[in-house]
Amino acid sequence: xxxxxxxxxxxxxxxxxxxxxxxxxxxxxxxxxxxxxxxxxxxxxxxxxxxxxxxxxxxxxxxxxxxxxxxxxxxxxxxxxxxxxxxxxxxxxxxxxxxxxxxxxxxxxxxxx
Amino acid sequence: xxxxxxxxxxxxxxxxxxxxxxxxxxxxxxxxxxxxxxxxxxxxxxxxxxxxxxxxxxxxxxxxxxxxxxxxxxxxxxxxxxxxxxxxxxxxxxxxxxxxxxxxxxxx
Numbered sequence: 397x398x399x400x401x402x403x404x405x406x407x408x409x410x411x412x413x414x415x416x417x418x419x420x421x422x423x424x425x426x427x428x429x430x431x432x433x434x435x436x437x438x439x440x441x442x443x444x445x446x447x448x449x450x451x452x453x454x455x456x457x458x459x460x461x462x463x464x465x466x467x468x469x470x471x472x473x474x475x476x477x478x479x480x481x482x483x484x485x486x487x488x489x490x491x492x493x494x495x496x497x498x499x500x501x502x503x504x505x506x507x508x509x
Numbered sequence: 510x511x512x513x514x515x516x517x518x519x520x521x522x523x524x525x526x527x528x529x530x531x532x533x534x535x536x537x538x539x540x541x542x543x544x545x546x547x548x549x550x551x552x553x554x555x556x557x558x559x560x561x562x563x564x565x566x567x568x569x570x571x572x573x574x575x576x577x578x579x580x581x582x583x584x585x586x587x588x589x590x591x592x593x594x595x596x597x598x599x600x601x602x603x604x605x606x607x608x609x610x611x612x613x614x615x616x617x
Binding site: 400429437438439440444487499502503505 | 607
């Protein structure tokens with residue numbers, strides 16, 4: 397069964413350091429999403445790609461966060477510099493189209509010390 | 510702004526004790542309501558999509574229903590393996606907006 401791959405699964409870093417997360421969506425899925433989930437809350441959309449183009453990044457803190465999806469396949473989410481409040485689960489998801497069912501990866505758990 | 514509210518925040522059931530989880534939403538022109546299951550430390554797993562009031566979907570011990578303002582996830586005769594967080598989400602434009610979830614614990 398096809399899956400969304402994410403790495404690393406866990407990352408511990410000190411504040412002010414740079415962090416990067418990688419996502420490989422299900423093959424053929426044009427839409428890719430990065431969500432952030434703080435413990436005890438639901439996922440919150442950070443950025444949405446349609447192929448290689450950003451569709452929605454209205455909730456992405458652009459002073460420290462960046463995301464790219466070169467060639468419209470895999471994607472990288474970067475945080476620089478990391479802050480204590482960035483500790484969360486970073487979830488990648490993909491879908492066949494922009495209104496369909498989302499398939500999530502296992503997530504990348506970030507702890508900022 | 511669209512809102513998704515789930516209740517209760519947490520629910521403890523005995524094995525075999527049926528119950529329901531609630532998801533209320535305010536959205537203009539619902540394009541889809543989604544239910545997901547999330548195990549600790551894992552990503553959400555898709556369960557159901559509902560599109561119109563009156564629609565129902567079933568999967569094993571779970572049944573999801575939809576009205577104009579809320580959705581229910583009914584759990585019949587739950588087992589310990591049904592323990593998880595259940596998330597509800599609605600389509601807002603081209604993205605999903607999630608509720609905070611209901612944490613379900615089923616004890617044997």
